[in-house]
Amino acid sequence: MRKAGKVFAAVMITALVLSLSSCAGTVAGISFWEMAIAAGLPADKADDLFERPQNYEIAEPEEGEIRFTHTGDDEESLQKQKVTSKGYVIEEIDGVTYVSGILIANKTYTVPDSYDPGGLTEECYAAYSAMRSAAAKDGISIFINSGFRSYRTQTSLYWGYVARRGMELADTFSARPGHSEHQTGLAMDLNSISDYFGETAEGRWLAEHGHEYGFILRYPRGKSDITGYKYEPWHFRYIGVEMATEVYESGLTLEEFLGIDSVYAVASAYDEYGRN
Numbered sequence: 475m476r477k478a479g480k481v482f483a484a485v486m487i488t489a490l491v492l493s494l495s496s497c498a499g500t501v502a503g504i505s506f507w508e509m510a511i512a513a514g515l516p517a518d519k520a521d522d523l524f525e526r527p528q529n530y531e532i533a534e535p536e537e538g539e540i541r542f543t544h545t546g547d548d549e550e551s552l553q554k555q556k557v558t559s560k561g562y563v564i565e566e567i568d569g570v571t572y573v574s575g576i577l578i579a580n581k582t583y584t585v586p587d588s589y590d591p592g593g594l595t596e597e598c599y600a601a602y603s604a605m606r607s608a609a610a611k612d613g614i615s616i617f618i619n620s621g622f623r624s625y626r627t628q629t630s631l632y633w634g635y636v637a638r639r640g641m642e643l644a645d646t647f648s649a650r651p652g653h654s655e656h657q658t659g660l661a662m663d664l665n666s667i668s669d670y671f672g673e674t675a676e677g678r679w680l681a682e683h684g685h686e687y688g689f690i691l692r693y694p695r696g697k698s699d700i701t702g703y704k705y706e707p708w709h710f711r712y713i714g715v716e717m718a719t720e721v722y723e724s725g726l727t728l729e730e731f732l733g734i735d736s737v738y739a740v741a742s743a744y745d746e747y748g749r750n
């Protein structure tokens with residue numbers, strides 16, 4: 475609320491200053507209304523203050539907020555985009571969600587059962603190979619324990635855990651089918667699937683250097699309320715060197731960095747998949 479207040483104050487001051495020098499309600503062809511929206515003011519508040527230009531319509535927000543952007547100078551190029559709480563663009567292509575170009579698979583966002591890269595993507599595997607070589611030079615041995623997993627494989631894995639340990643516990647460490655990063659071909663479990671892996675030389679090296687090769691430790695300690703999963707020192711996700719470095723340096727989880735949730739929309743997997 476404090477941030478919104480500051481934004482609001484900034485908009486008002488800007489509008490006041492500008493209105494003294496111009497009565498047209500626009501500056502360089504951009505209306506006050508547009509500026510207010512760009513500054514983060516909700517459309518109804520902007521409507522109270524300024525006249526909404528023609529051709530601007532607000533779609534009902536479904537998830538995230540709706541942002542207006544110009545891709546060119548003309549009115550036709552004005553686009554509505556779905557964005558996260560941090561302002562990153564959400565795109566859905568063939569049932570797959572990308573946030574700022576990063577494919578997202580978590581408890582909120584799924585990939586279709588037909589999504590099947592057939593293995594780790596070439597880019598991800600090349601990055602892994604470079605990381606393994608660099609680690610070896612430091613006397614660190616890393617290997618892939620579990621890489622790509624198909625929807626089908628995840629189905630038997632998940633329901634196996636549910637049968638043995640119950641759904642509530644299974645949901646803390648195993649993704650429901652369609653929700654697993656392993657199905658994207660962009661994630662891997664390295665070396666040992668053990669809580670102590672993070673304290674080993676290998677686990678520490680990966681946590682420290684993974685981003686240099688485009689990987690982030692996806693489920694850090696103490697962040698299970700945000701990521702939806704318990705601490706997994708072995709699970710690394712490829713997002714490219716530039717983004718991985720930004721996320722690493724921010725000290726945030728991918729969810730926090732991008733401003734997205736990781737929560738199942740359907741509480742029970744029995745309901746989600748129509749099982750009894």
Ligand SMILES: [Zn+2]
Pocket residue numbers: 656661662663709710
């Ligand atoms: Zn994993």
